[in-house]
Amino acid sequence: MYNDNQLLSHVFYQPIQIMKLEELFCAKKDQSAYPFIIVLYEGNALCTLQGRKLQLSSNSVMFVDDVDDFHLLKASGSIGVVIQYRAYGPKLVSLLQDTTLMEHCSYRLMDLVKEIEREAKITVESNPFRLQKLFGEMLEELYHHLRTHKQQEDLWIDRVLNYMNLHFNEDLTREQMAEKAQVSPEHFSRTFHKHTGYTYSEYLTLLRIRESQKKLLLGMPKLDDLAQVVGYREGTYLSRKFKEIVGVSPTVYYQKSKRLIVLNANHTACLLALGITPVLGVYSPFLENIKSVPSSQKLKGYEYDITSNYKEIAVACPDVIINYSGGKEKQSLLSLAPIFELPCRQLSWREQFELIANLVDRREVYNHWLQQYDDQVAQCNQLLDRQLGARGTAIVWEIGSQAAYCLNSSHGRGSHILYEDLGFSRPDEIVTHNIEKTGYLTVDIEEIVHFPADYIFVTALPTKDFGKECLLTVLHSEKWQSLAAVQKKQVYFINQYELFYGYDPLSTAAQLQKLMEVLTS
Numbered sequence: 001m002y003n004d005n006q007l008l009s010h011v012f013y014q015p016i017q018i019m020k021l022e023e024l025f026c027a028k029k030d031q032s033a034y035p036f037i038i039v040l041y042e043g044n045a046l047c048t049l050q051g052r053k054l055q056l057s058s059n060s061v062m063f064v065d066d067v068d069d070f071h072l073l074k075a076s077g078s079i080g081v082v083i084q085y086r087a088y089g090p091k092l093v094s095l096l097q098d099t100t101l102m103e104h105c106s107y108r109l110m111d112l113v114k115e116i117e118r119e120a121k122i123t124v125e126s127n128p129f130r131l132q133k134l135f136g137e138m139l140e141e142l143y144h145h146l147r148t149h150k151q152q153e154d155l156w157i158d159r160v161l162n163y164m165n166l167h168f169n170e171d172l173t174r175e176q177m178a179e180k181a182q183v184s185p186e187h188f189s190r191t192f193h194k195h196t197g198y199t200y201s202e203y204l205t206l207l208r209i210r211e212s213q214k215k216l217l218l219g220m221p222k223l224d225d226l227a228q229v230v231g232y233r234e235g236t237y238l239s240r241k242f243k244e245i246v247g248v249s250p251t252v253y254y255q256k257s258k259r260l261i262v263l264n265a266n267h268t269a270c271l272l273a274l275g276i277t278p279v280l281g282v283y284s285p286f287l288e289n290i291k292s293v294p295s296s297q298k299l300k301g302y303e304y305d306i307t308s309n310y311k312e313i314a315v316a317c318p319d320v321i322i323n324y325s326g327g328k329e330k331q332s333l334l335s336l337a338p339i340f341e342l343p344c345r346q347l348s349w350r351e352q353f354e355l356i357a358n359l360v361d362r363r364e365v366y367n368h369w370l371q372q373y374d375d376q377v378a379q380c381n382q383l384l385d386r387q388l389g390a391r392g393t394a395i396v397w398e399i400g401s402q403a404a405y406c407l408n409s410s411h412g413r414g415s416h417i418l419y420e421d422l423g424f425s426r427p428d429e430i431v432t433h434n435i436e437k438t439g440y441l442t443v444d445i446e447e448i449v450h451f452p453a454d455y456i457f458v459t460a461l462p463t464k465d466f467g468k469e470c471l472l473t474v475l476h477s478e479k480w481q482s483l484a485a486v487q488k489k490q491v492y493f494i495n496q497y498e499l500f501y502g503y504d505p506l507s508t509a510a511q512l513q514k515l516m517e518v519l520t521s
Contacts, residue, residue: 011089015135018120021045021080024072036084038062039113042434043078047071049100056080059110060103061142079434081117083135105145111442112138156181157195161331168207169231174200197335206334209245212238213338216254217320217359223250253319260360261313263299263323267342269504270353271322273369274362280316285498290506322356345410345439349503373509377421380516384422387520392454394424398497399458401467404448406430406441412503413459414511421512427453445470449479456485457515460497492518 016034019027024038038045038056045056050069056062056078064070112134119131160177177200178188192200208230215226223235232238242250260278262268268281272291282299283291299309310332313321318337325343333339340359342352350370357366384391396415398405408426409416418424426435429451433441443451445467462468474480485491494500500511 011087013135013139014086014088015083015116015120015131016086017084018117019082019084021072021075021078021082024082025075033067034084034086035063035065035067036082038064038080038082039110040078040080041110041114042437043075043080045075045078045080046073048073054101056101057103059105059107060101061105061109062101081113083113083116085135102142102145106141107442109138109141109145112141155195156183157191160192161196164204164207168204168211169229171231172204205241206245208232208238209242210334210338212242212250213246213253213320214340216250217258217338217340220251220254226250256319258319258360259317261299261316261318261321261337263321266344266349266502266504266507267322267352267356269502269506270356271360273353273505274357274360274365276360276362278322279318280313284502286502286507286510320359322359344503348409349412349416349505349508353505369505373505373512376509376512380512381422383516383520391423391425393427394418394455394457395427395430395451395453396457396459397448398460398500399445399448399462399467399471400460401462401464402445403442404445406435406443406451408435408439410439412507413500414457414515416503417508417512417515418455418457422515424455427451446474449474449477449483452483453485454488454490455519456483456491457518458491458493458495459500461493461495494518 021038021040038061040056040058040060040062042058044058047054047056047062048069048071049062049064050066053073054062116131116134116138119134160181163180164172164177174188175185178185181188183191189200192198192203196203198206211230212226215221215229221229223239225235227233227235227238230238232241239249242253246253248256260271260276262271262278262281265282265284265287268278268283269287271278271281272287277291277293277297280297280299281293283293299312313333314336321333321337321339323339323341325341342355344352347355353370354366357363396407396413396418398407398413407413407415408430409419419426430441435441445462462471480486483491494514496514499507499514501507502511
């Protein structure tokens with residue numbers, strides 16, 4: 001129970017001005033007197049704060065309390081927003097515990113900030129409390145991000161492990177790492193072993209041998225050359241350490257048939273297209289309809305989950321684990337096998353398919369499969385040339401229960417086929433939103449009417465009542481009915497989420513067939 005005269009120590013924050021990032025260059029001194037938050041959606045920005053240079057990258061947030069010591073040096077080509085705010089309370093403190101810069105913030109946070117931008121343009125009479133509510137939700141999301149990441153950053157062991165992962169081929173000593181961690185060598189050794197299960201030297205050796213295995217997956221170099229690459233002076237020493245950890249010599253490992261484990265459905269599909277069934281793999285519902293495999297060869301869950309699958313992976317004794325570029329899961333799986341990582345955001349499905357084909361020595365099968373697919377694409381284009389002529393613009397939507405998602409080639413969902421294979425182009429409305437860099441665009445369901453295209457494809461529909469009601473309202477609106485694609489009956493409600501979710505050779509071939517079916521029916 002509170003005493004009658006007790007004051008709450010809570011501080012209240014109120015947004016007072018919202019501007020584009022570039023407007024900071026020309027903001028008057030009195031305009032920037034209040035503290036502010038910079039949110040960078042895309043690109044990079046350079047600034048100085050209290051005499052030190054700081055660089056902001058995409059999806060980062062910066063807090064500026066001492067506005068007199070802040071200078072924005074460069075923000076060309078960047079997209080961001082500045083939110084000035086006022087603080088009220090009996091005892092004012094810096095927002096979020098003197099935090100200056102937060103990186104890799106969530107997409108939810110970015111979406112909240114965009115909502116704040118939109119709400120700030122609306123008159124107060126519409127809803128005088130919504131802007132404050134959204135700002136509060138943004139601060140709560142920032143606090144959650146800070147709390148979870150502080151716990152990780154406070155552990156010096158994480159910093160050391162990250163450094164070792166990047167510099168394992170250098171002459172790293174325990175004493176050097178202890179100095180980086182700012183602890184005594186003895187305390188370093190105890191904590192390191194407790195956290196990893198290895199002594200420092202054992203873990204360094206493990207990193208070097210795993211890298212050796214990854215190199216051997218793609219060729220058989222001279223052992224002395226391989227030793228130099230991973231941090232050893234001679235091949236004989238590498239060979240001895242390799243056999244201690246792997247159980248066989250580098251030559252035998254290179255020659256043997258590998259036990260493959262795949263931690264996502266797209267790479268499982270790549271192997272299936274090459275005629276290989278992994279020892280363990282992740283299977284989407286679409287893949288399960290294509291390839292029937294015993295449950296003993298399936299990892300639990302549609303998406304990969306290290307917690308529920310670790311024991312099963314360990315029992316399978318993998319020679320190689322294939323996955324996207326990972327963080328924590330990579331660390332925990334390192335003791336089992338080398339992880340062949342593919343950065344999915346940087347590589348197309350064709351490039352990922354090719355790398356996996358090289359990994360399993362199925363280059364000829366890959367070339368044959370891809371040639372068949374390209375022949376099919378050529379036939380499809382001949383048919384579309386006769387029936388449609390010039391393609392025009394196309395847009396792909398996934399409509400969920402709360403929002404609509406417009407997808408670009410890097411996220412698949414059929415858009416890569418339309419834009420890269422079948423000659424359709426992106427509408428100007430999504431190009432201006434920089435979708436070629438971000439990969440997707442999230443809007444309210446009601447906003448899809450503002451993105452006209454010659455052809456509209458909807459690959460997923462909402463499953464919950466709220467989303468269904470919103471979509472029905474849109475479809476019956478005058479604005480929707482006036483769209484050229486609607487009037488020409490060039491809107492296609494495919495609604496096959498599982499089919500269009502995959503970004504791999506098998507899914508792509510099936511998506512091509514489905515898109516041609518609706519375009520030519």
